[in-house]
Amino acid sequence: MAKHTYKFCFGPWNISEGQDPYGPPVRTPQTFDWKLAALKKLGYDAMMFHDDDAVPDVSSKSDAQVRKETRELRKKLHDAGVAAELVAPRLWFDPRTIDGAYTSNDPQCRRYAIERSLRTIDIANQLGTKLIVLWLAREGSYIRESKNARQCVDYLVEAINRMLAYDKKIRISIEPKPNEPMDHAYIPTIGHALALAQLTSDPERVGCLIETAHAILAGLDPADEIDFAMSFGKLWSIHLNDQNGLKFDQDKPFGSANLRVAFNQVRALERNGYGTRGEYVAFDVHPFRPTKPEHWLAHLENSRRTFLKLVQKARTFDEKQARALIRDRNYADLDQLVIEHLLGK
Ligand code: XLS
């Protein structure tokens, strides 16, 4: 197995304030500068951004103002020695995307979504990254009869084609999630994302991003999603976290709910050489709501710690014995081999 080192990343939204649908924030927001300093202190390598993490209220600002603020951010990142991994348009907050962004029934709203995405590309270019992420949050339906799903696939392809034509060098990673905030999303899994890529004008530049919790919410094993995406050479970023079954999107620390599922994700990343082509390991994790401000970074520190320990577990797993048990079709002992390896001495 490859013995490369990994590079780590998180986004400003991962130092969150604890709001949920039933209660307000419970921690006072920190400034961007504080978050960048925290990222440095934790020894992470890169930060990921939504367009409005880079330029707050991006939609209400002129092109010149957006360029100016992005330039200032670029300098901050440069001075801190921190890379920008990716930029994602945060389309799901704006009133114009209330019924979907690229797949809204209203042509003006669809136009807004595309124009905002092109601006995201400008921001990414200025920050020195060619990776654009699309979490297709509101591209789905609350009730099926409200939209034409066949038409919506065409809308998604049209939006992606506009982005690909706007900049011939960008790559787009689709981050699928099966539900929430919608009842059902149009692109729920990696298979859907990669199939959609084939309909676009440049399939080579359309790949995916797997988030552990989203795969689990789709009833899938994230390790299999990793192997599938990497068979196509299309896993360009990953959001590791955890999820305790079919609930709301929990974004727990990596390995928190199911260590074995986490181990298998690391094993899949290892066997496919994830990271050797410059990809980052990002943790899309959130602090538990009761977290005190003085413990605010623990979920990020702990997720990386667990990840690195699982890398060691993947590298020291007795592959020879596993192969022998597989040959003998002795899956009971293979199961126990994994359990005892994870339990340690
Ligand atoms: C939300 C998504 C989001 C993306 C980037 O669940 O994970 O945070 O990672 O838009």
Ligand code: MG
């Ligand atoms: Mg994510």
